[in-house]
Amino acid sequence: GQNIDQPTEMTATEGAIVQINCTYQTSGFNGLFWYQQHAGEAPTFLSYNVLDGLEEKGRFSSFLSRSKGYSYLLLKELQMKDSASYLCAVRDSNYQLIWGAGTKLIIKP
C-alpha cells in the first residue's frame, strides 16, 4: 500500500528553527507538496519538489531525496503565526495525491 509518515506533533520556540520530516512509500513519484493548514481553515500551498535538493522560499525551505523517499520542511525565524498543521503530499504514478496525516506545530513564546 501507499503510505506517508509525518510526526503527529512538534513544539518549537518563537525565533528558532524547526524541521518537519516526511517519509513516503508510494507507487511511483511525480512530485511532493507541502501545505500549511491553520486550525479550522483550508490547506494552503507552501512548496513543491520534484527533483532532489533544496527549494528555498523566504523563511521556508523544502528538501527532497527521491532515493530515500524522504523530504523535510524547514521553517526559520519561527513566528507565532506559524502555529499550524503542515501536510505532506506525494503525487503517485497515477497522478493521484497521497496525503500524510499532517504535523501539528506548536510555537511557544
Place this chain on the structure above:
Amino acid sequence: NAGVTQTPKFRVLKTGQSMTLLCAQDMNHEYMYWYRQDPGMGLRLIHYSVGEGTTAKGEVPDGYNVSRLKKQNFLLGLESAAPSQTSVYFCASSLSGSGANVLTFGAGSRLTVL
C-alpha cells in the same frame, strides 16, 4: 476573486437524510476534487472531475455521488447520511492534475450526522 467557495459551512443531519454540498470556483480550473478530512488521517479523496461533464471515483467514494454539469461547479451528494460520514469536507480545484499544479481549497464544510 473568490477562488473556491463551498456551501454550506456547517450542517447537522439525521441518519438517513440527504443533502448536497456545493462547490464553485472562478479560476477556470479544469480539475475539481472533493476530499474529507478526519482527525489523525490524511485528506482522503472522495470523487474528482477532470473536466465539465466528467467524474471519477477516488479513494473513498461509497455513500457519495457527484455531478459536474458546469465547469465552475462540483456538487457532492449524500443520498442517505450515516454517522460515519461525519467529517470536514473540502472542495479543491487545479488547472490540471500533473506537474506543479497546485490545489486551491475551499474553506471547508463541517458535517455532523446524528
